[in-house]
Amino acid sequence: MSDTLTDIADAAEALCDARQHAEPRYEWDANRNKKPIAPHRTIVPGLIQQLRDLAEEGSASGDETGVRSVPDSRPPGEFDAVALIAAVTFGAAWRAGQLGLQPRDTAEANIRAIVGAASSIDSDTQRDIRHELTSWRRQADVILGWEQPPIELVAPCPIVDTDGAGTPCGARGSLLAQRDGTGARCVKCGAAWDERDVALLFEHVKRYTEASKAAAEKARRVVREQKAEQRRLLEEAKKRRAEAA
């Protein structure tokens, strides 16, 4: 099985299938040492079903007229959940149609059908499917709180050639890094850094930040010097007026 197919199967399983979730638990012994005990195990539904549950939590708490009296009490991820369910439902049905598969009733059924067909299609399409499924999974993980959102790196994307013709990316606000520092990606040009080369990107960000700090410091110095010069000229003019009087 290729890496792509493994990734497709993993993402599909996370999106569609219930799994056991082990919440770590600890107890403190007589010497106040924290020690792990058997984790609390629960069965959680697949991510798509969790998104539906989150979306319904909000709509179910409205009054009988369907008008919510306390709009602020909605969980923050609810609107994102509704949007992502729509994207996944449409995207999975569209992809199934592209592959010539019989359309199914649910996003999960379409995704399972896509996984079933994935091994016998061309590698470009496999990579597209992997991108779709892993992107849905990542977004769901963030919306549902399983994963912290990535951190935005304050530097333009350093990719100098996005299309083989020397077109640089240089996008700003597009670099997102995983919180554990194991990877990053540019949401504009799609470049990705993993454990092997992410240090290079962090080095670029560091240099950019230091250069910006130096540039800001230089700008402040110029402004300070200009102000000092203005004060000097003002003093001189005052002195001349005093002498003339």
Ligand SMILES: [Zn+2]
């Ligand atoms: Zn980029």
